[in-house]
Amino acid sequence: MFENLTLDCTGLTPDQIEQATIASVAEHRLAYLRNFPLDVDQYIGLLSRLGELCPNYAAGSTNAAYALHPAINIVRCRAPQSEGVERVQEKSGSLPMHSGRSFARRRPLHLAMLMADAGWQDFERGFNGESLIVRWGDVLREMRVRYPEHWVEDLRVLTGYAMSFPASHLDEDPSELPFLYVPGTPRRTPALDDYAARLPQDVGRLHKAAESIKGGERWFEAVDRFKDTANDPAVQQVYVMAAGDVVVIDNDRYGHGRQEVVAVRTDADGAQSVNPRAIWSVNIE
Numbered sequence: 340m341f342e343n344l345t346l347d348c349t350g351l352t353p354d355q356i357e358q359a360t361i362a363s364v365a366e367h368r369l370a371y372l373r374n375f376p377l378d379v380d381q382y383i384g385l386l387s388r389l390g391e392l393c394p395n396y397a398a399g400s401t402n403a404a405y406a407l408h409p410a411i412n413i414v415r416c417r418a419p420q421s422e423g424v425e426r427v428q429e430k431s432g433s434l435p436m437h438s439g440r441s442f443a444r445r446r447p448l449h450l451a452m453l454m455a456d457a458g459w460q461d462f463e464r465g466f467n468g469e470s471l472i473v474r475w476g477d478v479l480r481e482m483r484v485r486y487p488e489h490w491v492e493d494l495r496v497l498t499g500y501a502m503s504f505p506a507s508h509l510d511e512d513p514s515e516l517p518f519l520y521v522p523g524t525p526r527r528t529p530a531l532d533d534y535a536a537r538l539p540q541d542v543g544r545l546h547k548a549a550e551s552i553k554g555g556e557r558w559f560e561a562v563d564r565f566k567d568t569a570n571d572p573a574v575q576q577v578y579v580m581a582a583g584d585v586v587v588i589d590n591d592r593y594g595h596g597r598q599e600v601v602a603v604r605t606d607a608d609g610a611q612s613v614n615p616r617a618i619w620s621v622n623i624e
Contacts, residue, residue, distance in 0.1 A: 340472065340576040341371040341586075348583075349374045353381055357388050360587065364389060364449070366527050368589035371578075375585045377455055379408055379619075382585075386410075386451050386621050389587065393447055393622035410621050416458070416602035416614040427540065434540060434597040436473055436569040439590045439622060441537040442504055442544070444512040447622035448523055450595065451587045454580040458616025459601060468600035468616060470586070471575050474593055475519075476532035478569045486564055493561035494519075500558050504539070504548040518545075518562060522591035535591035542566050569594055580618075590622075 344367055346359050356372065363370040375382070386392060392410035407413055417429040428434065439450045452470075460467040483490045498520065503513040514537065522535040539545065545562055549555030568574060577598070580586070588595055602614050 341369070341578060344369065345371045345373060347373050348376070353384060357385050360385060361388055364587055364589070368524075368526060368592050370585075370587040372585040373581070374583045375453060377453075377583065379411070382453055382619060382621075383408060383410065385585075386587075386623055389449055389451075390623040393445075393624055395622075407619065412620045413455075414452075414618040414620050416600065416616050418603050418611065418613050428597075429602065431600060431602040433599045434471075435566075436471065436538065436575070436594040436596040437540040438536055438538050438594050441539045442511075442513055444514045445624065446514065446537075447590050447624055449587055449623040450590050451585065451621045451623060452580075453585045453619040454582055454617075455619055456615045456617040457580060457582045458614045459604075460579070462601060466599045466601060467579065468614075469577050469579050469598040471577060471596040471598060472586075472588065472593055473569050473575045473595075474530075475534055475536040475569075476530055476592070477574055478536075478565060478594075479519075479532040479534060481568050481571070481574050482564060485568065489561070489564065492557070493564060496554065496558045497561050497565065498534070500552065500554070502537075502545070502548055502552070502558075504544045518558075518565075522589070524589070524591065526592075533592065536565070536594065538562075538566060538569065538594055570596075 344363050348356050360370045360372065394409050395405050395412040405412060414428045440446050458468065482493065497518045499517060501515045501517055503515050505513060516537060518537050519534045522533060526533060542562060546559050549559040600614065600616065603611055606612055
């Protein structure tokens with residue numbers, strides 16, 4: 340997916356990088372940069388050109404995951420915790436396809452991720468935390484082919500039913516948009532099935548919400564087909580991020596996820612090591 344739009348930042352000025360990134364996002368609703376400097380000010384300066392940066396989930400917290408900058412959430416691996424909340428991004432395992440802040444009334448238009456440390460990438464394929472991306476329009480195109488007997492009704496209920504569901508760990512006003520809706524920004528180049536989607540990592544929250552509305556069972560069947568299709572490797576694109584890689588994703592049009600990552604392993608001397616993998620994640624309104 341990124342082969343024809345990757346920008347090598349080596350030798351480029353900050354202004355050249357910003358202009359190329361803005362142009363790529365406008366044209367493709369995506370940008371992919373390589374060899375970007377590991378510099379907080381330049382990263383924030385670049386992303387500020389794309390919109391207003393959202394405060395991270397705990398801006399002002401003394402937790403190291405939030406201390407780098409008020410807009411940066413550092414996603415890193417951690418050893419299993421006996422107490423406190425474990426963020427799913429910090430644990431071993433994979434992350435299913437999802438959209439950023441799918442529950443919230445104030446949703447980011449773009450997500451940006453800078454790979455600060457690629458961590459361990461010496462496992463067999465599929466266990467190195469490979470990144471995943473899918474265009475929601477491609478999911479719908481595949482659903483039309485796979486489920487022709489359900490397609491018309493699935494699209495009707497997914498675009499027609501307003502649905503609210505709570506966050507798993509945040510107290511914010513919920514969105515009342517349908518599961519599928521018109522994206523918040525136009526495409527310079529039109530594309531088929533150009534829909535935005537509100538797909539959380541845990542669709543169990545949608546199942547519970549569906550219990551409270553008439554026709555909710557049929558609606559959730561459509562959501563389940565959408566989720567299963569989005570998580571099919573045949574529809575997804577896999578890419579491996581190196582240190583200094585930056586990806587900017589239109590949060591309306593693309594879902595993202597992660598293949599398996601190993602957070603902790605035991606060294607030859609019996610000591611336990613934590614994967615140094617670290618991503619600087621930013622939400623942009």
